[in-house]
Amino acid sequence: MKISARNFLEGTIKEVHKGATTAHVEIEIKGGIVTASITNESVDELGLAKGKKAHAIIKSSDVMVAVE
Structure with missing residues (x-):
């Protein structure tokens, strides 16, 4: 895979939280x-x-x- 982005971080999925249309993926x-x-x-x-x-x-x- 080639990509132009320079901030390329490898990890493991900790959680996937699905909502009505959008999911939050924790890596x-x-x-x-x-x-x-x-x-x-x-x-x-x-x-x-x-x-x-x-x-x-x-x-x-x-x-x-x-922050407040």
Whole structure:
């Protein structure tokens, strides 16, 4: 697989939480968790399940964090 994104993190799926249309996929990467919001259809097409190896590919120009 070739991809232009430079933030390519390998891990293991910790949990898949399906909602009405969107799923939250938690990928454990070196003790941390990255959560992706994707469609339920994508979860099914990719065969995503707890314990399966997966990659978190992050392509973004900004990361915002806020606190009160």
